Amino acid sequence: MTQVDTAETGRGDAGHQDTGSGTWRVGIRRAIRAGCRPEPWRRGPVLAALALLLGLFMLLHAWIPNRIGGLGSLVETFLPWFGLFVPLLLAGALSRRSASAVAALLLPVVVWLNLFGGLLGPGGPPGGSHPDSDLTVASHNVGADNPDPAGTARDLAASGADVLALLEVTPQALSVYETELAAAYPYRAVRGTVGLWSKLPLSDTGPVDIGMDSSRALRTTVATDQGPLAVYVAHLGSVRVFPRNGFWTGQRDAGARMLGEAVAAERNERMVLLGDLNGTLDDRAFDGIASRMRSVQDGAGDGFGFSWPAKFPVARIDQILVRGVEPDSSWVLPATGSDHLPVAAGISW
Missing domain, CATH: 3.60.10.10 (Endonuclease/exonuclease/phosphatase)
Incomplete structure (x- = not known):
């Protein structure tokens, strides 16, 4: 009886391990399938467009004309503050569960860091x-x-x-x-x-x-x-x-x-x-x-x-x-x- 119980217990542990491993693999598959679904990428097109426009706006600020009321200089005076729109858009993207808007936000983040990231270092x-x-x-x-x-x-x-x-x-x-x-x-x-x-x-x-x-x-x-x-x-x-x-x-x-x-x-x-x-x-x-x-x-x-x-x-x-x-x-x-x-x-x- 003791040997039988031990063998059965071993098989039970192995089965438990297989179940845990299987659950982990199933979770990965579900995450991949969720990311591949079209719905999250179709949500929030306006937010995605605004994120791209924000990135292009900061990237091409030198092209904003000054002929119209000195608009170019006005924008460049307060250019670092445009980074505050990133967390606002991110909050909107997360609330809408919009994968396209989150991905689009990479552009303004990279542009802002390229312009002002050096000021965030330890410095002196x-x-x-x-x-x-x-x-x-x-x-x-x-x-x-x-x-x-x-x-x-x-x-x-x-x-x-x-x-x-x-x-x-x-x-x-x-x-x-x-x-x-x-x-x-x-x-x-x-x-x-x-x-x-x-x-x-x-x-x-x-x-x-x-x-x-x-x-x-x-x-x-x-x-x-x-x-x-x-x-x-x-x-x-x-x-x-x-x-x-x-x-x-x-x-x-x-x-x-x-x-x-x-x-x-x-x-x-x-x-x-x-x-x-x-x-x-x-x-x-x-x-x-x-x-x-x-x-x-x-x-x-x-x-x-x-x-x-x-x-x-x-x-x-x-x-x-x-x-x-x-x-x-x-x-x-x-x-x-x-x-x-x-x-x-x-x-x-």
């Missing part, structure tokens, strides 16, 4: 300069209506930046900034409403023509231990949205072209551009600058680095670009009394 140390950086630079549109210029100056000095660019400095606030920054920054160069405060000596300071007046941009040379560094500080023209004319960028675009020409003519191999460009580098208006200089956000930034408006930043219009030096890290400083956030970067030779 968040919130501070890389320990091996040779120089730390910062830029801030301090705001003409800033109610506390003294507090803003103290906050910027506490950032530890070696070179500090200030923009939209009013004549009334200039003396405040000079007083508050004098101890930390013994060297300064001011032209109109833009200025550069430095811990290192400055020379060869002069205005830069950006099509407005000589009070909106300057160029100077910073004497560093590694050699001279050309530094440009620029505040390009504002953009406006009009009900009839749409997104108006004429003055800014003209200034961007002239600034690009100045950058191209710069003889110093090492240079930095600091300033409020009133636009993102995705905007085609800055192709002349972006093709000759590298944004510190490129591989060294801590996220998107949105800088405007300060209360709820949606775009990075305050830029730091370099040529002939390497960006180690890039970050956004805490808010001050301005409607912009300060931006900073660590660079190395």
Whole structure:
């Protein structure tokens, strides 16, 4: 009896194993058959079409004409935000159980990652300069209506930046900034409403023509231990949205072209551009600058680095670009009394 029971028990275990294996194979077959059924691929054609259009829209953004109310520049200013449509469409595709819509979403996902995926990497140390950086630079549109210029100056000095660019400095606030920054920054160069405060000596300071007046941009040379560094500080023209004319960028675009020409003519191999460009580098208006200089956000930034408006930043219009030096890290400083956030970067030779 014992031998018979043992044999029967063995056969029972084997049968149980065969049943489990068979169930697993049956599950696979059912999944394959479900995927091959036409119904999930026929559902949600509108969602699939919207997903494809979203991908093509981001992929071909440079083809959107500016002649129609500056639409191209407007789209490119907020281009990263179009990625928010992906989870919305995905939720719709899952609720409709539409395999075609899910598959179509691969296009906008790949396009968005190709455009902005590099900003999602670790970059440099968040919130501070890389320990091996040779120089730390910062830029801030301090705001003409800033109610506390003294507090803003103290906050910027506490950032530890070696070179500090200030923009939209009013004549009334200039003396405040000079007083508050004098101890930390013994060297300064001011032209109109833009200025550069430095811990290192400055020379060869002069205005830069950006099509407005000589009070909106300057160029100077910073004497560093590694050699001279050309530094440009620029505040390009504002953009406006009009009900009839749409997104108006004429003055800014003209200034961007002239600034690009100045950058191209710069003889110093090492240079930095600091300033409020009133636009993102995705905007085609800055192709002349972006093709000759590298944004510190490129591989060294801590996220998107949105800088405007300060209360709820949606775009990075305050830029730091370099040529002939390497960006180690890039970050956004805490808010001050301005409607912009300060931006900073660590660079190395």
